[in-house]
Structures are given as structure tokens and as C-alpha cells.
Amino acid sequence: MSFFRSLFSARPAPRHFARLDESGICRAFKHCSHAPQGGEWVEVNEQRLVWLGQPLPASARITPRAARSALRLLLAA
Numbered sequence: 001m002s003f004f005r006s007l008f009s010a011r012p013a014p015r016h017f018a019r020l021d022e023s024g025i026c027r028a029f030k031h032c033s034h035a036p037q038g039g040e041w042v043e044v045n046e047q048r049l050v051w052l053g054q055p056l057p058a059s060a061r062i063t064p065r066a067a068r069s070a071l072r073l074l075l076a077a
Contacts, residue, residue: 017041018056026051 012033019028020040029047030036043062051060 016044016047018044018047018051018060020056024055026054026056028052 014031014033015035017030017032017036018026018041019030019036020042021027022040029052030041031047035041035043042056043064044056044060045062046060048060051057
């Protein structure tokens with residue numbers, strides 16, 4: 001029965017992450033529901049292979065979720 005229920009339960013939406021080296025160069029991508037541990041991973045709005053080996057464009061970055069929720073609270077007040 002739990003398998004049947006799991007088919008209809010809400011799952012976290014997959015998110016895109018890019019791993020940056022110490023120079024800010026994009027070295028890898030990851031597509032997962034939670035932020036990866038270790039390394040310098042930043043959330044991006046999409047994955048583009050042309051970014052590999054290049055500096056990540058500032059427009060690609062997504063602000064951290066905690067900062068966005070705090071911003072919403074400030075704007076709602």
C-alpha cells in the first residue's frame with residue numbers, strides 16, 4: 001500500500017547545480033533534489049554545456065532558498 005501512496009505523493013522538484021573551482025570556472029553539473037555536499041556547488045537556473053571550462057555567468061546563479069524566503073518575509077511586511 002505504501003508503494004501505491006508513493007506514486008501520488010509530492011516529490012521535491014529536481015534542481016540544477018554547477019561546481020565551480022577556486023577561480024570561479026565551471027567544472028561540473030549535477031541535477032538533484034537537494035544541494036550536493038562538499039565542493040563549491042552553486043544552484044543555477046539551467047545547465048548549459050558551453051559553461052564548462054568557462055566562468056559561470058552571473059545571470060545563471062539562483063539565490064539560496066533561505067535568502068529568498070527571508071526576502072519574501074521582508075516584502076510582505
